[in-house]
Amino acid sequence: MKAEIIAVGTELLLGQIVNTNAQFLSEQLNAQGISVYFHSVVGDNPDRLAAQLAIAHSRSDLVLLTGGLGSTKDDLTKEVVARHVGRSLKLEPQALKRIQRFFEARQMPMTENNKRQALIIDGARVFPNETGLAPGMAVKHEGVHYLLFPGPPGELKPMYFKYARPYLVELSPDQHVVHSKVMRFCGIGESALESRLLDLIDNQTNPTIAPLAKEGEVTLRLTSFAKSKADAEQKMASLIREIQARVGKYQYGWDEETLEEVLVRQLHHNNLTVAAAESCTGGLVCHSITRVNGASQVFPGGIVCYANDVKMGELGVPPEVLGQDGAISERTARILAEEVRKKFKTDLGVSVTGVAGPEQQERKPVGLVFIGVAGEHKTRVYKVNVGGSRHTVQTRAAKLALFYLIRTVEELVGNQSG
Structure with a gap:
């Protein structure tokens, strides 16, 4: 089946809200083996919506519409679709009762226009709205299936899972599944990764x-078409092994995992702790780690040592090191990582010092960053050039610090097991 999604609402065109429904529906349809070919957004205008429906009817088997099912005059989706399929609207008794109960429970008068939300297209299959008022529905016309959903995601998503998805399964009982798996990488750019897998x-x-670059990391989305999820994963297995053989040292996780989630999980699992000393990243590493549940058990704290006085006073960087090598140097990064580890009595210490921009510092270019990772017996300093705007430099540097910590934990565990 070829599907397309039409989002209805002038607020989408004005940029007042983001069209997250289209993303959700595309993801769900692809998981059911239904290919989505087109997305469109139409304002609250009956003529433009009618024109878009005519285009959709000519090229798609399945048309999903979101929004425009409410009680106000600009909620016109049902009316326009009804005209398009040549049917009338009628009140759906159960939907009307639900709306009446809603107002009675809140001791509010129900105005006449609220009855509009209980209207459905004659002959449509109703999708009850268990988290809102306006029901969704499905109707078939000249071989094309039209599915109508309310706009609020909190109403659309449960309606889709409970009613629309089973409906779509009935339409295509033998449909193949489309299963995707995401491999997440850091420490390598998109071009370099792609060249090794070309x-x-x-x-x-x-x-x-499908490679995709994100800020400071790269992902590979592997997608397989098969009769079942198990068959799809089996098809992927050899490809995953080949990718890991070539670039596995840069992979840190899967699917929706983040660097900080992987790091905190590894620290928990191996009973390790870490502290951070940050200069150019201004606390981004600390912030990332503390966003993860349970971080307090592996991360006692950190220091933002933006000024040289703080580097000297709080973390013991000698004045002569700052004078000779500078704050942005391998020696400073090494001392910061080792001293923050001692100060917080942790297993690991990480430091970040560099030039975030917009101008050079110490005659060193924007984007030059030193990241130190200190353990009980070994300290390693990474010199990287991350480039970009001030925000980009800070974000990439913080992510690399998390990535190098992940690699250090893996190395420590590997040495212990060996």
């Missing part, structure tokens, strides 16, 4: 490979 990308069939 032959795999050029020759992809099933599974497919």
Whole structure:
């Protein structure tokens, strides 16, 4: 089946809200093996919506509409779709009772226009709205299926899972599943990653490979078409092994995992702790770690040592080091990582010092960053050039610090097991 999604609402065109419904529906449809070919957004205008429906009818088997099912005059989706399919609207008794109970429970008068939310297209299959008022519905016209959903995501999502998804399964009982898996990488750019996998990308069939660059990291989305999720994963297995053989040292996680989640989980699992000393990142490493539940058990704290006085006074960086090598140097990063580890009595210490911009410092270019990782017996300092705007430099440097910590924990565990 070929599907498309039409979002209705002038507020979307004005940028007042983000069209998250389209993303959600595309993800769900693809998981059911239904390909989404088009997205469109139409304002609260009946003529433009009617024109878009005519286009959709000519090219798609399945058309999903979101929004425009409410009680106000600009909620016109049902009316326009009803005209498009040549049917009338009628009150749905159960929906009307639900709306009446809603107002009675709140001791509020129900105005006449609220009855509009209980209207459905004659002959449509109703999707009850268990978290709101206006029901959704499905109607077939000349071989094309139209599914109408309310706009609020809190109403659309449960309606989709409970009623729309089973409806779509009925339409295509033998439909293949589309299963995706995301591999997450850090410490390597998109171009470098792609160059090492170019032959795999050029020759992809099933599974497919789609690289995507994010701020400070890269992902590979592997997608397989198969009869079942188990079959799809089996198809992916050999491809995953080949990718890991080439670039596995840069992979830190899967799917929706974040660097900080992986790090905190590893620290927990291995009974390790870490503290941070941050200069150019201004606390981003600390902030990232503390966003994860349970971080307090592995992260007692950190120091933002933005000024040289703080580097000297709080973390014992000798004045001669700052005078000779500078605050942005391998020696300073080493001392900061070792001293913050001692100060907080942790297993690991991490430091970040560099030039975030917009101008050079100490005759050193914007984007030059030193990241130190100190353990009980060994300290390693990474010199990187991350480039970009001030925000980009800070974000990339913080993510690299988390990534190098993950690699250090893996190394420590590997040495212990060896």
